[in-house]
Amino acid sequence: MRVLLVDDEVDLASALAERLDLRGIQADWVTTAHAALDKADAVDYDLAILDVKMPKIGGLELRERLHERHPRMKFIFVTGYGSEMDFNKVKCKAGETCYMVKPVAIEDLLKRMKELIGDIGGDQ
Amino acid sequence: MPVRNLIPSFWNIPDHLPGPPRYLFNYRRIWKWSVLLTSVVALLPLIFITLVDYKMTEQAFESEFRSTTARVVANTQRAIGFFLIERRAALDFIVRDNPADDLSDPIRLAFILDALQKSFGGGFVDLGVIGSNGEQEAYVGDFELYDKDYHEQPWFRQVVERGVYVSDIFLGFRQVPHLVIAVKQTMPDGDFQILRASVGIAPFEDLLANLELGGLGDAFIINRDGILQTNSRYHGQVLDYLDLPIPEFSLATELIDAVNPDGEKLLIGYRFIQDTPFILMIVKKKQDLMRSWHRTRLGLILFLVISVTLILGVILGTATYMVNNMYVADEKRLVSLHHVEYANKMASIGRMAASVAHEINNPLAIIGEKAGLIKDLFTFKKSYSADEKLIGLVDAISASVKRAGRITKRLLTFARNLEASVEEINVGEVAYEVFSFIEKQAQVREVQISIEVSPETANIHSDRGKLQQIFLNIVNNACAAVPDGGHINVQVAPSTGPGGGVSVRISDDGCGIPKEDLNRIFEPFFSTKTGQGGTGLGLSITYSLVHEIGGEIAVSSEVGVGTTFEIHLPMTMPPRKGQDDACTAG
Numbered sequence: 251m252r253v254l255l256v257d258d259e260v261d262l263a264s265a266l267a268e269r270l271d272l273r274g275i276q277a278d279w280v281t282t283a284h285a286a287l288d289k290a291d292a293v294d295y296d297l298a299i300l301d302v303k304m305p306k307i308g309g310l311e312l313r314e315r316l317h318e319r320h321p322r323m324k325f326i327f328v329t330g331y332g333s334e335m336d337f338n339k340v341k342c343k344a345g346e347t348c349y350m351v352k353p354v355a356i357e358d359l360l361k362r363m364k365e366l367i368g369d370i371g372g373d374q
Numbered sequence: 375m376p377v378r379n380l381i382p383s384f385w386n387i388p389d390h391l392p393g394p395p396r397y398l399f400n401y402r403r404i405w406k407w408s409v410l411l412t413s414v415v416a417l418l419p420l421i422f423i424t425l426v427d428y429k430m431t432e433q434a435f436e437s438e439f440r441s442t443t444a445r446v447v448a449n450t451q452r453a454i455g456f457f458l459i460e461r462r463a464a465l466d467f468i469v470r471d472n473p474a475d476d477l478s479d480p481i482r483l484a485f486i487l488d489a490l491q492k493s494f495g496g497g498f499v500d501l502g503v504i505g506s507n508g509e510q511e512a513y514v515g516d517f518e519l520y521d522k523d524y525h526e527q528p529w530f531r532q533v534v535e536r537g538v539y540v541s542d543i544f545l546g547f548r549q550v551p552h553l554v555i556a557v558k559q560t561m562p563d564g565d566f567q568i569l570r571a572s573v574g575i576a577p578f579e580d581l582l583a584n585l586e587l588g589g590l591g592d593a594f595i596i597n598r599d600g601i602l603q604t605n606s607r608y609h610g611q612v613l614d615y616l617d618l619p620i621p622e623f624s625l626a627t628e629l630i631d632a633v634n635p636d637g638e639k640l641l642i643g644y645r646f647i648q649d650t651p652f653i654l655m656i657v658k659k660k661q662d663l664m665r666s667w668h669r670t671r672l673g674l675i676l677f678l679v680i681s682v683t684l685i686l687g688v689i690l691g692t693a694t695y696m697v698n699n700m701y702v703a704d705e706k707r708l709v710s711l712h713h714v715e716y717a718n719k720m721a722s723i724g725r726m727a728a729s730v731a732h733e734i735n736n737p738l739a740i741i742g743e744k745a746g747l748i749k750d751l752f753t754f755k756k757s758y759s760a761d762e763k764l765i766g767l768v769d770a771i772s773a774s775v776k777r778a779g780r781i782t783k784r785l786l787t788f789a790r791n792l793e794a795s796v797e798e799i800n801v802g803e804v805a806y807e808v809f810s811f812i813e814k815q816a817q818v819r820e821v822q823i824s825i826e827v828s829p830e831t832a833n834i835h836s837d838r839g840k841l842q843q844i845f846l847n848i849v850n851n852a853c854a855a856v857p858d859g860g861h862i863n864v865q866v867a868p869s870t871g872p873g874g875g876v877s878v879r880i881s882d883d884g885c886g887i888p889k890e891d892l893n894r895i896f897e898p899f900f901s902t903k904t905g906q907g908g909t910g911l912g913l914s915i916t917y918s919l920v921h922e923i924g925g926e927i928a929v930s931s932e933v934g935v936g937t938t939f940e941i942h943l944p945m946t947m948p949p950r951k952g953q954d955d956a957c958t959a960g
Contacts, residue, residue, distance in 0.1 A: 272750045331786070352738065
């Protein structure tokens with residue numbers, strides 16, 4: 251399975267992508283919504299991990315656009331805003347979107363990914 | 375009802391509270407001034423009018439008594455004077471009608487006496503004829519008074535001089551009080567003889583006794599030497615000396631004030647009876663005269679006392695009621711001002727907490743990911759995986775990131791909940807959340823916090839933010855109250871009260887609250903931390919928050935033992951009222 255990471259913090263995106271790679275999950279990362287849209291057109295991703303607050307186009311809008319073009323794609327939001335409880339309320343919306351609050355433990359992230367996609371492959 | 379309950383609540387406000395002026399007015403001063411001014415305006419005219427009326431009525435009563443007394447004196451004097459004139463005139467008529475020889479004839483004289491007694495009734499006792507040499511020439515009567523020589527007697531000389539004489543009353547030979555009337559008969563040859571009649575005083579006494587005199591009145595006659603000529607009721611018997619001063623001579627009826635030997639005030643009316651040595655006196659005791667005035671006076675005084683009491687009561691009542699209402703309104707204004715201030719403060723805190731948490735979350739996430747990556751590299755590539763020290767360091771970083779993340783998440787939760795919303799709440803969870811805020815502080819001071827949540831506790835529908843604030847306020851209070859090493863215990867259990875719900879008991883083993891303060895701790899501005907930064911609003915706001923979410927809060931405390939707050943939370947929140955937004959806005 252392939253994962254697209256979108257976060258304006260390069261350090262965060264690159265580190266997380268590398269960690270997922272280490273666990274056998276193929277992850278690409280970009281820092282802007284435009285780059286993400288281009289990347290998604292080029293590669294068929296199963297899942298996108300989006301930051302909510304990004305310059306120009308935010309995570310929520312990006313999700314809509316990606317969803318339009320790639321209806322099968324699932325999403326996980328990772329944000330510094332809000333509290334866990336707010337997002338627990340919505341849980342995984344219709345089995346295609348999850349919210350998580352930074353900082354996210356890698357184990358929790360993998361758990362959510364599993365909830366959304368089922369077998370995520372890899373060797374975690 | 376204890377007096378304490380009558381004291382209005384504004385009364386005990388100290389004049390000078392520390393800090394900025396809190397109240398718009400000085401209520402005690404307003405109360406004092408309004409009571410004083412209204413009382414003066416209402417009572418002064420009343421008292422003045424009553425006093426004037428008192429004086430005037432008293433004078434009216436007194437002048438009424440005086441004029442009545444004067445009238446009686448005048449009338450009686452006239453009657454007595456007439457009595458004497460009548461008898462004198464009768465004698466005068468007799469001496470004019472009878473030749474001198476006839477009068478000296480005892481038979482004729484006896485006939486005349488008989489006729490006098492018959493036509494004048496009582497009074498005439500005897501008749502005598504005295505010659506110009508002073509010797510008794512003829513006599514008819516009950517006594518042997520022949521051949522008496524009167525020419526040395528003062529009355530004889532007086533009758534010779536003036537032609538008529540009325541004597542004082544005296545006992546005489548008969549030892550019966552009587553008076554003598556004598557008239558001179560001048561004969562054609564220039565010689566004269568005197569007709570002398572003794573008159574009893576019974577008619578006088580009848581007349582005086584039959585006078586209707588109010589005020590224990592006493593009517594009697596004295597002569598000019600102050601010797602009683604008739605019996606008096608209170609001032610002695612006939613021929614005694616009168617125990618009152620002899621009045622000064624006057625032609626008219628006079629009234630004087632005097633005091634008797636017993637010290638009683640008297641009103642004396644007197645009149646000199648013309649051509650006689652007699653003075654008619656009517657003596658009344660003022661105290662008895664004024665008895666009806668005293669009754670009137672009592673009525674007046676009662677009226678004044680009752681009116682003053684009523685007016686004062688109304689003034690005190692209205693002033694207290696109005697000033698208290700002002701105070702209550704002022705207090706409400708203050709409370710709502712502070713509530714708004716508090717709400718604004720909470721909102722700013724919330725906003726700041728949210729932005730700080732967010733700003734920290736991002737770098738925290740980076741640290742976390744980088745540390746995670748380092749560990750991943752160690753473990754996946756197995757390059758340093760054997761170096762436990764390095765792994766330990768990385769784990770420590772991750773653990774700290776986790777801890778910091780927990781804190782920022784709590785902050786976000788707290789800030790988020792400041793907005794009013796009703797949701798399903800696990801009360802135990804909220805308690806844990808709130809206590810986590812003071813966990814560190816508690817650890818430093820070695821305060822033991824234990825939370826017991828009964829597994830049967832149901833979730834309630836309420837406002838999480840308000841619940842948090844309630845817990846936070848009470849917990850902060852508890853923290854301030856307990857000494858280092860103290861205990862705070864929280865119990866969450868299903869409520870046993872009506873309607874179910876959840877009951878929360880927060881108890882500490884701190885300093886406790888004195889009994890006299892216990893009833894007041896939920897009052898706005900009640901603070902024992904005055905001057906130490908306490909606004910006295912914490913528990914007041916807690917109280918209103920509890921009521922806003924439909925709960926009840928009670929407190930029990932013992933000095934030196936500790937304090938327990940018990941909060942009952944209903945299953946659902948009551949419908950909101952508009953004004954409740956004050957504390958939750960923002």
